[in-house]
Amino acid sequence: xxxxxxxxxxxxxxxxxxxxxxxxxxxxxxxxxxxxxxxxxxxxxxxxxxxxxxxxxxxxxxxxxxxxxxxxxxxxxxxxxxxxxxxxxxxxxxxxxxxxxxxxxxxxxxxxxxxxxxxxxxxxxxxxxxxxxxxxxxxxxxxxxxxxxxxxxxxx
Amino acid sequence: xxxxxxxxxxxxxxxxxxxxxxxxxxxxxxxxxxxxxxxxxxxxxxxxxxxxxxxxxxxxxxxxxxxxxxxxxxxxxxxxxxxxxxxxxxxxxxxxxxxxxxxxxxxxxxxxxxxxxxxxxxxxxxxxxxxxxxxxxxxxxxxxxxxxxxxxxxxxxxxxxxxxxxxxxxxxxxxxxxxxxxxxxxxxxxxxxxxxxxxxxxxxxxxxxxxxxxxxxxxxxxxxxxxxxxxxxxxxxxxxxxxxxxxxxxxxxxxxxxxxxxxxxxxxxxxxxxxxxxxxxxxxxxxxxxxxxxxxxxxxxxxxxxxxxxxxxxxxxxxxxxxxx
Amino acid sequence: xxxxxxxxxxxxxxxxxxxxxxxxxxxxxxxxxxxxxxxxxxxxxxxxxxxxxxxxxxxxxxxxxxxxxxxxxxxxxxxxxxxxxxxxxxxxxxxxxxxxxxxxxxxxxxxxxxxxxxxxxxxxxxxxxxxxxxxxxxxxxxxxxxxxxxxxxxxxxxxxxxxxxxxxxxxxxxxxxxxxxxxxxxxxxxxxxxxxxxxxxxxxxxxxxxxxxxxxxxxxxxxxxxxxxxxxxxxxxxxxxxxxxxxxxxxxxxxxxxxxxxxxxxxxxxxxxxxxxxxxxxxxxxxxxxxxxxxxxxxxxxxxxxxxxxxxxxxxxxxxxxxxxxxxxxxxxxxxxxxxxxxxxxxxxxxxxxxxxxxxxxxxxxxxxxxxxxxxxxxxxxxxxxxxxxxxxxxxxxxxxxxxxxxxxxxxxxxxxxxxxxxxxxxxxxxxxxxxxxxxxxxxxxxxxxxxxxxxxxxxxxxxxxxxxxxxxxxxxxxxxxxxxxxxxxxxxxxxxxx
Numbered sequence: 001x002x003x004x005x006x007x008x009x010x011x012x013x014x015x016x017x018x019x020x021x022x023x024x025x026x027x028x029x030x031x032x033x034x035x036x037x038x039x040x041x042x043x044x045x046x047x048x049x050x051x052x053x054x055x056x057x058x059x060x061x062x063x064x065x066x067x068x069x070x071x072x073x074x075x076x077x078x079x080x081x082x083x084x085x086x087x088x089x090x091x092x093x094x095x096x097x098x099x100x101x102x103x104x105x106x107x108x109x110x111x112x113x114x115x116x117x118x119x120x121x122x123x124x125x126x127x128x129x130x131x132x133x134x135x136x137x138x139x140x141x142x143x144x145x146x147x148x149x150x151x152x153x154x155x156x
Numbered sequence: 157x158x159x160x161x162x163x164x165x166x167x168x169x170x171x172x173x174x175x176x177x178x179x180x181x182x183x184x185x186x187x188x189x190x191x192x193x194x195x196x197x198x199x200x201x202x203x204x205x206x207x208x209x210x211x212x213x214x215x216x217x218x219x220x221x222x223x224x225x226x227x228x229x230x231x232x233x234x235x236x237x238x239x240x241x242x243x244x245x246x247x248x249x250x251x252x253x254x255x256x257x258x259x260x261x262x263x264x265x266x267x268x269x270x271x272x273x274x275x276x277x278x279x280x281x282x283x284x285x286x287x288x289x290x291x292x293x294x295x296x297x298x299x300x301x302x303x304x305x306x307x308x309x310x311x312x313x314x315x316x317x318x319x320x321x322x323x324x325x326x327x328x329x330x331x332x333x334x335x336x337x338x339x340x341x342x343x344x345x346x347x348x349x350x351x352x353x354x355x356x357x358x359x360x361x362x363x364x365x366x367x368x369x370x371x372x373x374x375x376x377x378x379x380x381x382x383x384x385x386x387x388x389x390x391x392x393x394x395x396x397x398x399x400x401x402x403x404x405x406x407x408x409x410x411x412x413x414x415x416x417x418x419x420x421x422x423x424x425x426x427x428x429x430x431x432x433x434x435x436x437x438x439x440x441x442x443x444x445x446x447x448x449x450x451x452x453x454x455x456x457x458x459x460x461x462x463x464x465x466x467x468x469x470x471x472x473x474x475x476x477x478x479x480x481x
Numbered sequence: 482x483x484x485x486x487x488x489x490x491x492x493x494x495x496x497x498x499x500x501x502x503x504x505x506x507x508x509x510x511x512x513x514x515x516x517x518x519x520x521x522x523x524x525x526x527x528x529x530x531x532x533x534x535x536x537x538x539x540x541x542x543x544x545x546x547x548x549x550x551x552x553x554x555x556x557x558x559x560x561x562x563x564x565x566x567x568x569x570x571x572x573x574x575x576x577x578x579x580x581x582x583x584x585x586x587x588x589x590x591x592x593x594x595x596x597x598x599x600x601x602x603x604x605x606x607x608x609x610x611x612x613x614x615x616x617x618x619x620x621x622x623x624x625x626x627x628x629x630x631x632x633x634x635x636x637x638x639x640x641x642x643x644x645x646x647x648x649x650x651x652x653x654x655x656x657x658x659x660x661x662x663x664x665x666x667x668x669x670x671x672x673x674x675x676x677x678x679x680x681x682x683x684x685x686x687x688x689x690x691x692x693x694x695x696x697x698x699x700x701x702x703x704x705x706x707x708x709x710x711x712x713x714x715x716x717x718x719x720x721x722x723x724x725x726x727x728x729x730x731x732x733x734x735x736x737x738x739x740x741x742x743x744x745x746x747x748x749x750x751x752x753x754x755x756x757x758x759x760x761x762x763x764x765x766x767x768x769x770x771x772x773x774x775x776x777x778x779x780x781x782x783x784x785x786x787x788x789x790x791x792x793x794x795x796x797x798x799x800x801x802x803x804x805x806x807x808x809x810x811x812x813x814x815x816x817x818x819x820x821x822x823x824x825x826x827x828x829x830x831x832x833x834x835x836x837x838x839x840x841x842x843x844x845x846x847x848x849x850x851x852x853x854x855x856x857x858x859x860x861x862x863x864x865x866x867x868x869x870x871x872x873x874x875x876x877x878x879x880x881x882x883x884x885x886x887x888x889x890x891x892x893x894x895x896x897x898x899x900x901x902x903x904x905x906x907x908x909x910x911x912x913x914x915x916x917x918x919x920x921x922x923x924x925x926x927x928x929x930x931x932x933x934x935x936x937x938x939x940x941x942x943x944x945x946x947x948x949x950x951x952x953x954x955x956x957x958x959x960x961x962x963x964x965x966x967x968x969x970x971x972x973x974x975x976x977x978x979x980x
Contacts, residue, residue: 009912017652024659024674031671037337038938041666041673044930045659052655059648077705084705084907091697091879092900098893103883111876118704119872129873137880140517146528147520147884148224150893196523197813209531225524227890228683230665236679261670264679311939317670339625339938340668342931345750345806345813352804353621355939364820368805368827444820477670 014060021052102152108134182420191249193234210437232265241414273417277410277452283381296398303334310336311356321360323405326475363446491839507544511551518885522552538822557594565696570754570790577782588722601788604740605795625935630956632929637960638763657922693902732784739788747796758786
């Protein structure tokens with residue numbers, strides 16, 4: 001099966017970075033590029049913005065010319081991607097909870113969640129891991145080292 | 157100046173005495189968070205920690221005071237953190253002049269000193285204008301004449317265009333008609349290195365940074381940016397004495413609270429700062445740092461800041477910085 | 482006082498039992514601070530400073546400085562074991578150190594890091610004691626054009642870090658340059674790419690970017706690949722936990738390179754340990770006989786940056802002690818400590834406070850030995866961390882990363898940025914973009930832009946300032962040479978393909 005070239009990773013990445021390059025260049029061009037006292041805040045960004053556009057186009061171009069013989073036909077690992085995505089969402093969600101629940105509880109919950117749903121461990125081991133990690137972190141960073149961490153409603 | 161301190165202190169003491177009669181006197185019940193806008197080792201952090209240790213040493217606070225570094229945005233991060241703590245009596249912060257200037261030029265820095273509760277101005281930081289020891293300029297007038305004779309050729313190393321050293325340049329340029337380049341460096345170390353290496357011609361420097369280099373004959377001070385001569389630098393004329401009657405852009409540091417601080421809470425902190433100001437630890441810090449003691453109460457501090465803001469607006473506009481507010 | 486008399490006097494001070502004890506305390510605390518994210522040397526020193534008021538200045542500075550260089554020793558531990566830099570100067574160590582750990586050579590990598598730190602650290606200290614004043618003069622001759630050339634040299638080395646696709650490497654580099662310009666422009670106070678966020682005014686912190694694209698990405702990748710219960714192999718037996726003779730021999734040049742590069746860059750107030758470690762790594766690779774193996778876990782790739790960030794200590798203390806100029810946050814706080822104790826750091830300190838000056842220098846020799854003795858036996862112990870099952874270890878890495886990110890400025894916003902960079906790194910890994918150029922671009926970009934603009938302001942817009950000064954011209958020529966070095970075989974291949 002031949003994949004559509006537009007779903008090729010390099011082409012997508014190239015399109016994204018080209019868009020980023022355009023954004024950078026357009027934004028930076030509005031600032032002083034060359035002022036009376038020397039190069040302005042736009043000087044450098046305009047330079048690397050344009051370079052980014054050029055390189056992105058080269059990347060896409062390379063793919064179109066070389067697509068036929070370098071294509072590796074390994075199917076995309078959707079299951080793996082899903083696991084990583086769940087992990088990332090859980091991590092971000094636990095961060096969002098920190099201002100309310102505090103670091104230690106959020107972190108324990110994250111450990112519990114990952115143990116259950118990503119590593120598919122039995123409830124007992126996941127729960128133990130969650131509680132022990134949270135308590136361990138509390139002992140090391142709060143009690144022993146006095147590192148300040150996001151505190152929740154409960155004060156820790 | 158001395159009378160003003162006396163007055164403020166008396167006022168603060170008075171407030172502390174009167175307060176219990178009016179309403180129950182407030183006392184902190186949790187550790188107090190002292191917000192500073194620089195990382196460990198930065199000017200604000202050093203001042204915050206010196207204040208805390210002076211208070212601890214004199215046992216002035218019933219609870220622990222903890223310095224918390226909310227770094228970034230030239231004070232904007234710390235200011236916006238304080239503004240989020242509206243009504244929280246256990247958070248205070250250290251402000252400096254950038255808390256005044258930053259909101260003027262940055263759209264994102266949307267918390268000004270007027271939104272917060274000024275508690276006490278504590279110090280004014282003096283400055284010196286220095287050149288390298290082997291520089292041909294022995295007096296301020298010679299330096300300024302040279303700058304006028306070679307427009308754009310001479311260079312000054314400094315910090316951000318909002319910093320005091322840049323403002324001093326602006327007022328001097330406006331006064332003398334000379335023009336020279338202002339080259340920004342992120343850290344004090346790099347600014348001094350540029351001067352010592354002979355890559356720039358002059359610098360506006362804090363006396364404490366310059367003290368040892370002057371004493372060892374590496375650099376020479378031409379003038380001091382103060383209203384009166386500092387006791388440590390008796391031989392060096394002020395800008396006015398050197399013939400340059402320009403406004404001295406102040407570099408104030410003091411203590412500020414979140415918006416809407418209750419009067420009894422404010423009275424507590426005013427009293428705490430007034431007593432900390434007299435403590436041995438703080439007085440030593442002022443001496444070591446060659447800082448000018450300048451204690452003001454909340455009302456006077458607010459007035460001072462308002463005056464500073466107007467002055468800064470003028471100088472910044474003069475130097476070509478775009479104001480957003 | 483001449484150097485040997487000075488050193489002899491210094492040792493007589495540093496070897497006093499109380500000073501020895503404080504030196505040990507400082508080194509031990511420093512190691513812990515280096516290992517644990519969330520605790521930086523600068524914050525720790527600031528926290529402990531009030532406790533040292535009652536000590537003699539010499540004991541105080543010996544202990545606090547111990548924290549400073551001890552942290553650099555410890556910083557590599559998490560880089561190697563968890564792909565998570567403990568300190569900004571240990572970011573480069575992740576590249577080859579973590580790969581060595583993946584190959585079952587975690588103990589060896591930790592051992593090499595300790596040995597490289599010791600050798601280069603000692604070199605830095607010897608150089609500090611022998612030639613502090615002349616080196617300080619050299620450092621002052623460095624101005625913006627020279628800094629620009631140095632950063633350009635660093636960026637040229639990116640070509641070598643690019644991996645398979647030069648284009649992808651350069652794109653990653655440019656994205657790094659963009660990320661580093663987010664925030665307030667130093668010269669004009671113009672805010673750039675801040676999307677109206679107050680939190681972005683100060684820009685992104687290097688540690689958040691590095692922990693995101695290294696540690697978080699690594700966890701996501703390994704979860705995605707479903708690596709089983711134990712992350713990495715840990716060989717049995719004590720002998721396999723330490724570097725073997727071949728590995729040490731491969732590092733010969735790296736020890737010297739790290740020592741010299743780290744020391745020279747350390748002396749410059751405008752550079753710093755992370756830049757030193759990157760450049761040392763790049764040079765190591767440029768002159769290697771097997772550059773293609775870098776990034777797959779070669780011992781030189783650990784020795785060079787770890788050496789450089791420790792030699793940096795000796796260098797960084799020179800402007801501090803001889804001129805009273807701090808090069809960074811940690812040295813700034815050491816400076817304010819000295820002032821508090823009534824010692825006046827500056828050109829006269831060596832003669833007016835010989836006890837403090839030479840006592841400190843001598844304590845560095847002693848501390849360096851102590852650190853080696855403290856660290857080597859811990860190597861086998863630390864390597865056991867990798868035996869923790871993944872379902873505990875992976876969340877643990879998350880937790881430690883969060884602490885590292887939060888400690889930068891105390892904002893939950895930064896933890897969200899950390900998650901963002903984890904996702905970016907993961908996407909880059911899937912699309913086969915190398916992350917090292919991005920991180921390098923981030924470290925060097927800001928300093929490079931600054932140096933270029935400063936130079937042009939100094940010369941009133943005349944670009945020739947960059948090539949008319951000997952040191953700057955020399956480095957730029959070297960940078961161009963480095964650029965063409967790896968291109969040669971490519972051209973040859975192209976020619977062959979064409980004919």
